[in-house]
Amino acid sequence: MGEEKKSLLNIHSYAGLAKERGESGHLYHPDSAEPSPMVQMALTEKFLDLCRANSLWPMTFGLACCAIEMMCLGMARFDMSRYGFEVFRPSPRQCDLMIVAGTVNKKMAPAVITLYEQMAAPRYVIAMGNCAISGGPFATAENYNVVLGVDTLIPVDVYVPGCPPRPEGLLEGFFKLQEKITGQRYPFPQFRPPKDKA
Numbered sequence: 158m159g160e161e162k163k164s165l166l167n168i169h170s171y172a173g174l175a176k177e178r179g180e181s182g183h184l185y186h187p188d189s190a191e192p193s194p195m196v197q198m199a200l201t202e203k204f205l206d207l208c209r210a211n212s213l214w215p216m217t218f219g220l221a222c223c224a225i226e227m228m229c230l231g232m233a234r235f236d237m238s239r240y241g242f243e244v245f246r247p248s249p250r251q252c253d254l255m256i257v258a259g260t261v262n263k264k265m266a267p268a269v270i271t272l273y274e275q276m277a278a279p280r281y282v283i284a285m286g287n288c289a290i291s292g293g294p295f296a297t298a299e300n301y302n303v304v305l306g307v308d309t310l311i312p313v314d315v316y317v318p319g320c321p322p323r324p325e326g327l328l329e330g331f332f333k334l335q336e337k338i339t340g341q342r343y344p345f346p347q348f349r350p351p352k353d354k355a
C-alpha cells in the first residue's frame with residue numbers, strides 16, 4: 158500500500174510505462190476495468206450517472222495552443238458553467254475529467270499518466286485537437302519527441318478534432334460525453350423552441 162502510494166506521487170515511476178505505451182502505437186485499454194461497487198442498484202446508478210454527467214469537474218491542465226480555446230469556454234461568452242461543467246479544479250484528486258488540450262510530447266507523457274491515475278473514479282478523458290488525437294502537424298518523421306495520440310497512454314472517451322477546435326467544438330465534446338455517461342442527449346432548455354412555435 159505504501160509503495161503504491163509512493164508511486165502515485167512520483168512522475169518518474171511512470172516514465173517506463175509511458176515509453177512502453179507510447180512506442181507500442183496501440184490504443185491503451187486498461188487490463189482490468191475499474192473495480193465495481195459491491196452492491197449495485199440500477200436506479201441509483203442511473204441517478205448517480207445523471208449527477209456525474211451534469212457536474213463534470215475538469216482539471217486545470219493545458220499543454221499547448223488548444224488550451225487557449227479551452228479557456229475561452231470558461232469565459233463569459235461561452236460560459237460552460239451553464240451546463241454544470243463548472244470551475245476547473247486545481248488538483249487531480251478533485252476532478253473527474255481531463256481535457257488533453259495540446260501536444261503531448263514524450264517528456265510530458267509520464268506526467269499525463271500520473272495525473273490521470275491521481276484522478277477520482279469514475280474518470281473521463283477528452284482528447285482536444287489534432288495534436289492530442291494523433292500528433293497533428295507534428296506527426297512527421299523528423300519529429301521524434303511527440304506522442305502520436307494520447308489514447309496510446311490513457312483511455313480516451315471523446316475526441317474533438319480541429320487545429321484548434323473552436324470552443325463550440327469542445328462544448329459539443331462535453332455533450333457527447335454526457336451522452337456517453339447517461340445514454341441520452343439532454344434537451345437543454347435554451348435549445349427548446351418556444352411553445353407557440355413548436
Ligand code: SF4
Pocket residue numbers: 221222223224258259260285286287288289293294319320321322
Ligand atoms: S491541434 Fe493545433 S492548435 Fe491544438 S495544440 Fe496542436 S498545433 Fe496547437
